[in-house]
Amino acid sequence: MRRILVLAWAEVLHVARDKATLAQALLIPFVQLLVLSNAATFEIRDTPLYVVDQDHTSASRGLVTRFSASGNFTIAGASPSPELANERLLSGDVTMVLTIPHDFERDLVRTHAAAVQLVVNAEKGMAAGIVQYYASRILTRYAAELAPALGGGSAVPASTESGPRRGAAQIDVRTRAWYNPTLDYRHYMVPGILVALVTLIGTLLTAQNIAREKELGTLEQLNVTPITRGQFIAGKLLPFWVLGMFELAAGLVLGRVVFGVPMLGSPFLLLGVSAVYLVAALGIGLWISTIVETQQQAMFVTFFIMMIYLLMSGLFTPIDSMPRWVQVVAELNPVRHFVAISRAVLVKGAGLREIQRPFAILAVFAAVVFSLAVRQYSKRVS
């Protein structure tokens, strides 16, 4: 035990005396958490909209007003010319064109149905989908508003370019978002981003650690001492584990204070899970470090793994919608399980029982990874 402690203590001194590493470990994650948490939102506001109103009636103007008042769109230009609209769409300074044809109001009054055209620039696939959803929501609401005025209980069906024609009957769907009633993306993203940042930094520091000692030649000196492989890996893991625990705890406090992230579940349960999770995440870093020869190789492998970590974490894209085999692979991603647990505990108030499956997976992961790192580390040179 004393060997582990003296090794860990020396490690603390290395980090404390290297200003670049110290900043990387203590400052950057919190700065990034503050910046990225504001950046990571799926909400789209102020989409530039071009209006081609060829009807010029109170009904058409009413529709335009609904768009501009929604907060999701700003009117970037208006003219009766479709050519002008196309130009703006091509140049990229508008994202959507709303075309209200002649006879819009007349058709509404006569047939209780009228068509409008929405053209969305779908270069950014997911964003286009969200914009289209906002637009059809506005159209549906406007239709519902007009229905009583037009009489006969019918409404205005609106058509998007490729969408189906909507029927006259209206179903009043009221969506209530459970666990995150205000749909604040930050409540959902902050814990995930925190986990990702701590994992990135922890993995990078541990992956470079042993590789650095190989480069410096200091590892050879340790290898001729009677220190065991397990003691060595534990001594290397311990200081970064403490650092990771501190960062997660401090990050949660920051998330609570700055972003109002809810803490419905027990923060101590989450810290308990963190303790296990960090052994897994940092163990992978040390495992990498025992395999590679140089810090550069360690960086390369770490970034490769980091991409998989993040893209298969469920942080940005839901895993449930991925192909079956990807979902199986994602089970091997510790970040994914920890992101799921942290969201469940913080936002849903989950207890130990609700998170037992991912927690058990993390525990197995930690044990396996630690043993692999110990086995991989050899006190002999090849």
Place this chain on the structure above:
Amino acid sequence: MTAAPAREHAIEARELTRRFGTFTAVDHITFDVGVGEVFGFLGANGAGKTTAIRILTGLLAPSSGSARVAGHDVYTESEWIKRRIGYMSQKFSLYEDLTVGENIRLYGGIYDLSREVVRERTTHMLSRLGLDAATRVQALPLGWRQKLAFSVALLHEPSIVFLDEPTSGVDPITRRQFWELIYEAAARGTTVFVTTHYMDEAEYCDRISIMVAGRIGALGAPAELKSQFDVGSIDELFVRLARPTAGAAG
């Protein structure tokens, strides 16, 4: 200097061999080092000195042959060997960002020395070397670093200490001071296994071996070897032995 014939052996190597692919770095070497001896392990660059030292310290597994260090087998008991030996590698390998005292405490802890013992030996070591515990190692000149590294290698009072070119690049005065430290260790009963390519240093050893292309070309006390090969100095002997392979030595 004690050149007494050793009753027991600190190191016994028999037909010890290490190959890297088709290259044989250490080629069937056989020698003994007596307890308390200062044994000089000489050879040109690339002759296999470092490979041999790595096998004996348990850092590298041999390909064939056998060796016992401090009574332990290099194949199966390398972790036992590590408790009994000190090692100073060719490349300086203490932590430069730590202070002198921190390095000593780190290795004291790893070798299971109690805090009191570490404190006591640190005080003694620092007064002997004239070093300050609070000095960062990176601030030390090379000669001081080498003396410190040697003293740290002796911290746990090993029965054998392996020194891989400890005086390489060090000025002549510091080299002499370094050899004084070696003699002090030998006088306390520590076996010293030292590689060098300074031929004057070979004269300070009880016995030497000269490696040529992985083999031992000569083995014995410096005076014996000089009369046996009829040369005036070890330097001359070295050149004579090394010449046939001079083109291959790098």
